[in-house]
Amino acid sequence: RKEVEQDPGPFNVPEGATVAFNCTYSNSASQSFFWYRQDCRKEPKLLMSVYSSGNEDGRFTAQLNRASQYISLLIRDSKLSDSATYLCVVIPRGAGNMLTFGGGTRLMVKP
Amino acid sequence: EPEVTQTPSHQVTQMGQEVILRCVPISNHLYFYWYRQILGQKVEFLVSFYNNEISEKSEIFDDQFSVERPDGSNFTLKIRSTKLEDSAMYFCASSEGTTDEQYFGPGTRLTVT
Numbered sequence: 648r649k650e651v652e653q654d655p656g657p658f659n660v661p662e663g664a665t666v667a668f669n670c671t672y673s674n675s676a677s678q679s680f681f682w683y684r685q686d687c688r689k690e691p692k693l694l695m696s697v698y699s700s701g702n703e704d705g706r707f708t709a710q711l712n713r714a715s716q717y718i719s720l721l722i723r724d725s726k727l728s729d730s731a732t733y734l735c736v737v738i739p740r741g742a743g744n745m746l747t748f749g750g751g752t753r754l755m756v757k758p
Numbered sequence: 759e760p761e762v763t764q765t766p767s768h769q770v771t772q773m774g775q776e777v778i779l780r781c782v783p784i785s786n787h788l789y790f791y792w793y794r795q796i797l798g799q800k801v802e803f804l805v806s807f808y809n810n811e812i813s814e815k816s817e818i819f820d821d822q823f824s825v826e827r828p829d830g831s832n833f834t835l836k837i838r839s840t841k842l843e844d845s846a847m848y849f850c851a852s853s854e855g856t857t858d859e860q861y862f863g864p865g866t867r868l869t870v871t
Contacts, residue, residue: 679858690849690862691801734801738858743814744789746851746860748801 650674651749653735659755664725668752670735671717679738680711682720684731685751691734694720725756760784762863764850770869771840779835779866781850788855790833792825793862794818794846801849807833808855840870 653670660666672680680697695702697709697718708721718735732751739747763782771777783790792804805815807825824836833852837844847867851860 681859688847688867690865693859693861696857696859744791744806744853744858744860745803745814745816746791746793746801747803750800 649749650739650747651735651737653733653749653752655750655752657753657755659757660725661757662725662727664756665721665723666725666754667719667721668733668735668754669717669719670749670752671715672735672737672739672747673716674737674739675713675716676740677716677737678740680709680718681736681746682707682709682718683734683736683748685734686731691736691748694733722754725754727756727758730754730756760786762850762852762861764848764863764866766866767864768867768869770871773842773870774839777837777840777868779837779848779850779868781833781835781863782831783833783850783852784854784861785831786854787852787861789813789853789860790825790827791851791853791860792835793849793851795849795865796846804835837868840868842870844868845870 682694683691685691701710706723710719734751735749790807795801806813847865849865850863853860
C-alpha cells in the first residue's frame with residue numbers, strides 16, 4: 648500500500664467552482680500534514696499545514712480525519728491561477744522531518 | 759520574502775562524472791534537506807541535515823551521495839559518479855525548526871547523458 652495516496656485527476660472545473668481533493672495515508676501514527684502546490688516543472692510551494700481542528704486560509708480549507716487517515720483540501724471560488732498539481736504531504740512518526748509526498752492531484756480551472 | 763536559492767538551474771553531465779549542486783537555505787533556518795523528483799514521478803526525500811551532520815537519509819542516498827555545509831550559507835549535494843538514472847530535478851529545502859514546515863528552492867535539473 649502506498650504511504651500517501653491521491654487521485655491523480657485531472658479535475659477540470661470552471662472558474663468559480665468549488666472543488667475538493669482527498670488524500671489517504673497509511674501510517675496511523677503520522678504526525679504532521681501539509682498541502683503543497685506544484686506548477687509544471689517548478690518547486691513544491693507550501694499551501695498550508697493541516698491541523699487536527701481543521702484550518703482555513705482564504706478560499707482554502709483543509710481538514711484532517713485521523714480515525715479514517717485522510718486529509719482533504721477544499722478550494723472555493725476557483726481561479727484560473729489555481730490550476731496546478733496539489734501535493735498531499737505527510738511526516739510519518741519516527742521519520743524525523745522527512746516529508747513523504749503523494750503523487751499529486753492535477754487541477755485545471757477553465758474560463 | 760526570504761527564499762531558498764539553488765545553482766545551477768540546469769546541469770548537464772556525462773555518466774561517471776561528479777557533480778555538485780548548490781543551495782543557499784533561508785538564513786535563520788537550522789534544518790536543510792535534499793529531495794529529488796524524476797520526471798513524471800513524485801517528490802522523494804534524500805537526506806536531512808542538522809547541526810553539521812546527517813540526521814536522516816533514505817535508501818536512495820547511497821555511498822555515491824554526500825552533503826556538506828562548507829560555510830555559513832551554502833549547503834551542497836555531491837554525486838560522485840553519476841548514472842543515467844540520477845537524471846531528475848533536485849530540490850533543496852530548509853526549515854526553521856520550530857515548525858515542520860519546509861520551504862523549497864527552485865531546483866536544479868540534472869541531466870546525465
